[in-house]
Amino acid sequence: xxxxxxxxxxxxxxxxxxxxxxxxxxxxxxxxxxxxxxxxxxxxxxxxxxxxxxxxxxxxxxxxxxxxxxxxxxxxxxxxxxxxxxxxxxxxxxxxxxxxxxxxxxxxxxxxxxxxxxxxxxxxxxxxxxxxxxxxxxxxxxxxxxxxxxxxxxxxxxxxxxxxxxxxxxxxxxxxxxxxxxxxxxxxxxxxxxxxxxxxxxxxxxxxxxxxxxxxxxxxxxxxxxxxxxxxxxxxxxxxxxxxxxxxxxxxxxxxxxxxxxxxxxxxxxxxxxxxxxxxxxxxxxxxxxxxxxxxxxxxxxxxxxxxxxxxxxxxxxxxxxxxxxxxxxxxxxxxxxxxxxxxxxxxxxxxxxxxxxxxxxxxxxxxxxxxxxxxxxxxxxxxxxxxxxxxxx
Numbered sequence: 001x002x003x004x005x006x007x008x009x010x011x012x013x014x015x016x017x018x019x020x021x022x023x024x025x026x027x028x029x030x031x032x033x034x035x036x037x038x039x040x041x042x043x044x045x046x047x048x049x050x051x052x053x054x055x056x057x058x059x060x061x062x063x064x065x066x067x068x069x070x071x072x073x074x075x076x077x078x079x080x081x082x083x084x085x086x087x088x089x090x091x092x093x094x095x096x097x098x099x100x101x102x103x104x105x106x107x108x109x110x111x112x113x114x115x116x117x118x119x120x121x122x123x124x125x126x127x128x129x130x131x132x133x134x135x136x137x138x139x140x141x142x143x144x145x146x147x148x149x150x151x152x153x154x155x156x157x158x159x160x161x162x163x164x165x166x167x168x169x170x171x172x173x174x175x176x177x178x179x180x181x182x183x184x185x186x187x188x189x190x191x192x193x194x195x196x197x198x199x200x201x202x203x204x205x206x207x208x209x210x211x212x213x214x215x216x217x218x219x220x221x222x223x224x225x226x227x228x229x230x231x232x233x234x235x236x237x238x239x240x241x242x243x244x245x246x247x248x249x250x251x252x253x254x255x256x257x258x259x260x261x262x263x264x265x266x267x268x269x270x271x272x273x274x275x276x277x278x279x280x281x282x283x284x285x286x287x288x289x290x291x292x293x294x295x296x297x298x299x300x301x302x303x304x305x306x307x308x309x310x311x312x313x314x315x316x317x318x319x320x321x322x323x324x325x326x327x328x329x330x331x332x333x334x335x336x337x338x339x340x341x342x343x344x345x346x347x348x349x350x351x352x353x354x355x356x357x358x359x360x361x362x363x364x365x366x367x368x369x370x371x372x373x374x375x376x377x378x379x380x381x382x383x384x385x386x387x388x389x390x391x392x393x394x
Contacts, residue, residue: 001356002034002085004076004133005349006095008068008122010176010254011201011310012049013217014040015072017079018345019090022353028160031350035083036342039075043217053100053254061100061121068098069126076131093135094352094376096344097122102140102253104149116144118151124379134381136352142376143362148369151251155181155194156361157347161338163187167303170294172321173344174311176202177253178291184300193298194366195248198241198290199257200311203283206262211276219280225316228281231274238286239293248297249368281316288320308333308340351375 005018017039021032041049052060072095080087097120106116124137140150158171158181171181178200182193204225205218219225243252269279295302305325311317312332322330333340354361360372 001091001353002089003092003094003349003353004079004090005345005347005352006072006075006093006122006127007345007348008072008096008098009344010099011205012041012046012098014038015075016341016345017075018342018349019079019083019085020346020349022350024353024357029350029353031160031346033339033342033346035079036339036345037075037079037082038341039071039078041071043214046217047214049098049100050254050259054259056100065121065123066126068121069123070130072097072122073127073130076127076133087131087133090131090133092349092352092356093127093131093133094348094350095122095124095127095135095137096120096139096348097124097137099253102151102251102255104151104251104253116149118144124377128379128381132381134356134385135379136355136376137379138377139348139351139375142373143367143369146362146369146371146373148362148364148367149249149251150367152179152181152194152196152366153351153362153375154179154344154347155192155363155366156189157343157350158194159183159189159192160350161343162306162336164304168301169304169306170298170302172291172305172307172309174200174287174291174307174309174314174317175344176200176205177257178287178309178311179251180291180294182294182298182300182302185303189363190365192363192366193248194363195294195297196251197294198243198252198287199283200287200309201314202254202257203262203265204280204287204314204317206259207266207276207279207283210262210266219314219316222284222314222316222318224277225280225284225314226319228275228277228279230285231272231278231282234268234272234274234282235285235289237268238282239289244290244293249366284314284316285320287311287317288324291321292324302328304328305330306333306336307331308338308343310340312340
């Protein structure tokens with residue numbers, strides 16, 4: 001099948017679209033990336049999404065759900081055109097949507113108990129209507145309905161792409177939030193472990209936006225962070241954050257490390273008289289240290305560390321990460337033949353493909369779900385659509 005995967009992360013800066021070919025003739029699918037495109041959000045839209053995540057009212061959420069659906073559809077059509085294909089050549093779209101709230105710890109309600117919730121917008125009906133392609137979206141809620149945290153979901157794709165018969169691997173994704181997947185040597189899906197480790201680019205990007213009054217949205221290449229000196233006192237304080245001590249399964253987001261957290265951090269910066277460069281250096285080191293602290297939850301050897309996501313382009317973060325994991329080698333997705341930029345979008349293409357074929361793709365020991373489930377809601381693209389359920393290879 002030819003499948004488009006669509007992804008916009010917690011940084012809310014663009015819709016990434018990957019067109020892939022997926023062939024599954026055995027337990028492990030073969031995935032080939034045919035094209036990748038990124039549709040940047042206008043800076044004003046990025047700010048609207050970030051504000052919506054904390055203070056949005058229902059009318060605004062209603063509008064943005066449909067508006068982002070249009071942009072996700074536009075990104076899908078762009079990558080299809082870039083590959084030299086027509087929409088009628090494409091079998092399926094898998095859209096993660098844009099997360100605006102994720103309450104993984106849940107709230108207890110009388111008569112029901114603990115209720116976990118998540119909300120991704122970017123209406124899949126709009127995507128299906130504009131493209132004519134059957135669309136799978138809303139991947140996270142079904143895992144939550146089964147008692148899980150709805151995240152992380154990409155470890156399923158990590159196992160497909162990076163599992164090794166003789167080497168234990170820690171796969172790191174540094175997006176707005178950082179997460180890790182531990183793949184023991186020769187292990188299958190039942191043996192992997194994965195969880196969010198804390199902030200990735202989210203805090204770094206927010207600091208840059210604040211100090212430049214929106215003129216810049218990130219520290220390009222980590223240049224400012226590399227010029228600064230790490231405040232050991234502040235780093236120690238940051239490492240005491242309660243999320244870091246929580247046992248997996250665990251996931252987090254803007255609710256924990258968003259604007260209120262950054263405002264308190266900037267107050268601490270002023271009191272400690274740290275420069276912007278020093279603050280960015282400290283937070284880059286913190287990102288690396290939080291990823292390194294994942295080792296307390298990993299029982300096997302880590303022979304390789306493989307890093308993807310936008311954080312691979314921040315040389316300050318990558319430099320600290322190499323210090324944290326030495327002597328284990330730290331490489332990137334690109335070094336292993338996968339695009340760091342395209343991987344998460346590719347992952348949701350794979351999730352959509354397997355849902356379409358009746359394959360459960362959550363990993364219960366990762367999310368905390370009671371059992372495996374089919375992820376996502378399916379919106380037919382063209383009239384006459386019929387679901388096909390072939391024999392699933394197990």
